[in-house]
Amino acid sequence: MQALLVLWLLACGSLAFATPRALLVGVSELVNQPQALWLQAPRNDVMLMREALLKQGFAAPDIATLADGVPGAALPEAQAIHEALARLLAQSKSGDFVLLYFSGHGTRLRDVAKRYQEPDGLSENFLARDVRGTLGADTVLSGDLRDADFDAWIQAFLAKNVFVASVFDTCSANSMTRGSVDAPATAEGAGDDEVRWRGLRSMQLTGGNVSAPSSARATPVPVLPLPAESVPRARYVAFFASESHQITPELRLPRKARNARAQGLLTWAVVEALSRKPATWRDLFDGVLALYPPVIDELAQRFPTRELPSPVAEGNLDAPLFANSGAPASTRPVWRAQRSGDSLAIGAGLLDGLAPQLPVRVLATLDDGTVRSAPGTVAQARLGAAGLAVPAALKDVAGSAFWSVTPLTEPAAIALRVRADKPLPAGLSLDYPAAIRTAEDAANADVRWTDLGAAGHRIELLAPMFGTTVSAVVVPDTAALRRRLQALAQLKWLAQLQAYAKEGQLDGFDAALEVWSADRMLRSTPVAQAAGALPALPGLATGERLRLNVRNTSGRSLDLVVAGIDARGTLQSVYPDEPGESNRFKRGTPEQPAVKRFDLPWLDAGGDARLLVMAVPATPYSAPRLFGMASAQAEGVQAEVAQVRVRGGQPPAERSERQVFAALLRRGTGPDGGARP
Known part of the structure; x- marks a missing residue:
């Protein structure tokens, strides 16, 4: 037992000795812009986030704060933000953890100089305190941090083997780390319960100095060059308050609490979700999503013409929280579920690899962070949704619990069935739900594998789905055999996906x-x-x-x-x-x-x-939807990254498939x- 403990400590060494650091930026005042465009909550957001990080074990000297209206904090101007990022990068060493947090206004504009051009042609920018706009046919901003800037900084941290987590409580944010028209920032509602909207049209910004001394000037900031080669993002997570075409609110939170104060909705939800002691970033984000519906429902009634925000997350969400590890805690997908009586509804279905009678594990996270679990079985599955009964062992769980479901195995019907006279080769690696199994009966085999000894391995393609004129191929070694079997298993899943959506159309x-x-x-x-x-x-x-x-x-x-x-x-x-x-x-x-x-x-x-x-x-509330095509692995290398993209918002109304x-x-x-x- 003692030897096992030593091995476990060695394996987790990078987690135990990682130094966590954070940069918190909150921009409430845009000193070169009309005060009607200013915000109230970013200064509160950074203080709330700082308190939460201290409770998570961050040391006070390792939390840098740039925010207006916060005692002891530096002003969040563009040059100061870049300098703070540079200091943080210089302090960081291999194995450390860094949180980059930004609260304030975002905007979108065209940037033809970007290496990665967005599908909508617009780039996302975070507005520093000293932002200026030059009006004309082409809007040019100074005092802003562009998505390409953030991408360069993140790449620089990743190149040092630092785990980077980013939180953007802004609008126009969901492409902020990858290098239409937003609603103007207006205050709505009664003065004691005002709602402000984060998000500006670039043309709302002025080139002149409206409320600051005329001597104040925005300093041009050079963009940090990207590393020569893109660094794989195994140690990366990002939370965004909205999709890039949406705006996000700040309002008094918690709702109806006597001590409520103006907060960004995403910031408040992240801090509240941390109280449940999540183990992974996915657990944290699931907690965030569960807190949105009551607030979004209220805002939808008060402001029916607004498109309300859907939080977004990306990166290795299955990595442990506030640690430096590229290895996910689980390689199987985890889907949020909603309880109604004795039933659970899952926002994933056939397209994600769920199937009727599939065994799953049901998890219920209680208010204090305790997790209870029990086995279950999928009762029904449609293209994008599935359902099952609440396991008997969990029927007494309180209604405030967070529910999730993870599969215990891959659907048998999807697995590549291999007929062979010996066990399958070791080291097979596939993304869920693709799988490879031994075919006991030659009649239902997809592939026949024969070991030819020194001559290699022969693979005979038996299933009509492969549709090839080449019925057999010989590969030279076991590594090539693994690659070919994995490709055939993926191909069977691709064919199944197409069959699920046969003749399907998507308007627009x-x-x-x-x-x-x-x-x-x-x-x-x-x-x-x-x-x-x-x-x-x-x-x-x-x-x-x-x-x-x-x-x-x-x-x-x-x-x-x-x-x-x-x-x-x-x-x-x-x-x-x-x-x-x-x-x-x-x-x-x-x-x-x-x-x-x-x-x-x-x-x-x-x-x-x-x-x-x-x-x-x-x-809204869609599960990670990569259709089982999760990773681009280097040959022979086990993928470390759980590539996911999830979206939250109001629960979808009953609708057809x-x-x-x-x-x-x-x-x-x-x-x-x-x-x-």
């Missing part, structure tokens, strides 16, 4: 496969046609390449995944393209569409390759050398 969403030569598009084919009974696509001439064009005019944000399997059997993630990044595709309208083109060099190369395009509308778009394309080499879908 279009995707087209284009053929380009240099900077000129030669032809375009909708992927919905290319995935159907379309004649073979012609082969690519020298210098031609394939690109995918995705367009959203639906008026809603989308959960989008574009992924494929190349001719070598390697999983290729197209969107999101890096671990830890968002799969939320921005809202677009017919007048202002959100558009993105993706290069597909692995599809250009020919051979038997597949491409999946999958999209559903983003709905959600719209879903799915297309699975195949590109192979036919007898004429051309490509076929």
